[in-house]
Amino acid sequence: MVQYNPAPYDLQFVNNTLPTPNLPVDNPLTIEKVKLGRMLFYNKDLSSNGSVSCASCHNQQNAFSDVNKFSVGVNGATGDRQAMAIFNMAWHDNEFFWDGRAHLLRDQSLGPIENPLEMNESLENVILKLSNDPVMRNQFIRAFGSTEITSGKMSLAMENFMMSIISDDSKYDRYLAGLTQLSASEERGRVLFFGEYNEFFPEISGADCAHCHAGNNFENDLYMNNGLDIDAQFIDFGRELVTDLASDRAKFKVTTLRNIAVTPPYMHDGRFQTLEEVVDHYNEGVKNSSTVDPALLGTTSTCLMLDEQEKKDLINFLKTLTDYTMLNNPAYADPF
Ligand code: HEC
Ligand code: HEC
Known part of the structure; x- marks a missing residue:
């Protein structure tokens, strides 16, 4: 007999x-809900x-992201x-997606199912398919105490699973914990990353990345324009699509750099293939537009003036943010 006996899930901090x-206080993490969420994420x-799961576009090996410029959904749609x-x-306090159109993580989780370019399936059909699968039905009992499957329960379980994925065991975390040292190049990159940019002394100033990619999760919960295009080139209006404010045009979520x-x-459009291209962009490619962040605009007269070695140092620092423990953690892997 399948039992409903929910036990609290403890986040796996290292x-x-x-x-x-x-x-979320109204959706506490339980072992059985996290497990159900994982079974849905990989389903x-x-x-x-029947060809695409969330994990098709969110691969664990790529920190639950996709190496394709534009992810391929059902029937090859992009x-x-x-x-x-x-x-x-759990550290994203300000909505989800590049434009922040999903208020809560649970709201987000049903969107891809019904999106014609992603999974292109109705929630009714999904519920029917899951109800016919005894393994899934039993897990709904363990997680929620009843065989009744609803989209609301699915979204709560997927929220639980996604909240359970923790990254805090990169080389940089171990450095912060006093367990390892950074190489000379990584350390120079760290100083550049956190150092403020000073337009009067550009040759000795930092790259000011932490101005936006801030704190230990390397993001700031804001939507900003990091100078990718001039106004006439804006294709995707980003945050403006959600707020209807022209002042939000071409602003996107400041993503974590972990x-x-x-x-x-x-x-947001996958335009740069390498970190070298990204650093070149900030170093000398920032474009002036109506909504570009003032801090970045201030760098355009002189550019950041990073030389080849400094660019390498900055990238070597970014590489210390890779968390192989998370990338290989069996607790987050395909349960089937
Ligand atoms: C076909 C590829 C594809 C599939 C399938 C897919 N996603 Fe995504 N996911 C994306 C893309 C692309 C974005 C960015 C979309 C945007 O901003 O408009 C995204 C964004 C997200 C985000 C936002 C993260 C953040 O930091 O704001 C979450 C969470 C997410 N997806 C979870 C899921 C879940 C859960 C599923 C399965 C129910 C799923 N995805 C299925 C491609 C996909
Ligand atoms: C003014 C705020 C700001 C500053 C300063 C800034 N960034 Fe960003 N960064 C952003 C925003 C906003 C995005 C997302 C932009 C988009 O996709 O349209 C981003 C995206 C990125 C991405 C791609 C993230 C992804 O998931 O694809 C990388 C890498 C990055 N920044 C590195 C850096 C580095 C390195 C520096 C310092 C040289 C830096 N950033 C300085 C705001 C900033």
């Missing part, structure tokens, strides 16, 4: 380098032709934004 998580029955990495979701070395390509 180095305690992250601030206190902001977990191809969520797509119309969207126009790059898939985002999924981990440390695990950034394994999540190419980069930016």
